[in-house]
Amino acid sequence: LGLLLLLEEMIKLLQPLAMGRLIRYFRFDKPLSMQEAYMALIALSLVSVLIPLIHHPYFYELQKKGLELKVAACGMIMQKGLQLSSSALHKTTVGHIVTLMSTDVAKFDMMFIFVHYLWLSPLILVSYTVMLWREIGFSSVVGFGALIVLVPIQGYFSRMMGRCRFVF
Template sequence: MDGKKAKLRENPEPRATFLSRILFCYMHPIFYRGFRKQLLVEDMYEPLKEHESQHVTNDLKEAWQKEQKIAKEMNRAPSLVRAVARIYGFGVMGYGSLLFLEEVVKLAQPVFMGMLIRYFRFDAPLSLHDAYFAAGGVAICAALVPLIHHPYFYGLQKYGMRIKIGCGGMIMDKAVHLSSGALHKTTVGHIVNLMSNDLAKLDFAFIFFHYTWVSPLMLIGYTAMLWKEIGVSCLAGFGAIVVLIPIQGYFSREMGKCRRKIAVRTDKRMSVMNEILNGIRVIKMYAW
């Protein structure tokens, strides 16, 4: 590119219709170019205004300063979670309704399937009209799930990306303004680990956040449906799931402990490697 900034194509997402958004039709041109040839930087779309790092970082800084002011007035410690929720909380929670709708559709599909199967029994209690209704319900549910699932994942990944970029910008800003005394206490490995490892978790964290409240509701719904079909026997499966919850929680805590130990050792490794590289530069500079 000879040091020049490549001119990117206009992003088609803001002009896309509702149908194009849920079907991702506006992405077809870049998919077609990628099919015909190797994609170059000039083939990429411009980032949306709300996704630009400067815009996202400034928004999070303002929210953080407001949170610090409120925390000081209320005599409590400021919380980055509250600052993030003040900007993105409403949007992130709005996508929870999409996940709930998706799970309800998934729950309805076996109900329609059961109606359709009952029609083919010898003593079928359903009419032909009911069979058509059940078959239509199965087909509609199968079509609705991907139409809800993919916009849900895509939307929350965008929110996760914006929060990751904002937090990364604040870390860089803080690192630049650290005092000389604080610099001696903060290792390069710690900052690199924060930027490359910890912040990467935000890309997917919000996708699975809503499962914390949707999953119990769906467990109750599926148990009620099974109770109607097979009776008290369904409690065996329900009990197995309940028993697995504390076991999974225990393993999650153990994995968290291991990850904290790994993070400490990664910080030390990055610090040692940084010292080695600096030493190599000094040796080469003085030709020792």
């Protein structure tokens, strides 16, 4: 499934390239031939059709796997709840079990959807930086550096907001 996402992201990378070629057709200083413009238009159309054809089966399969894991986790929680002794039942509230089965287990769905971006995001970032380097030069590296600096800062603020949520 990760390879489907990689293929989708590679096709998404072609979209701005095809659009750039199509826009060059309308420029006065370096116009493209009519045939090159049609090729760019066909490429742009194909990309627009292929992205949903790849994305939706990928997303469906990940949703299905996440739901299977969610059902398995709920089953394990239920089985463990049935095996608890009476003294342990007095220590565990119904609200805690409901929270485990609803909000905590629901995070499995999100994990399956976004887990492939852990390895794919650096590749995407480098690909777009190289593409931007070809178009605008050194400024793209500055933007890439800003993203690298901002990721840990965003992580810090996210943890801080998580702590504030429990306080208030």
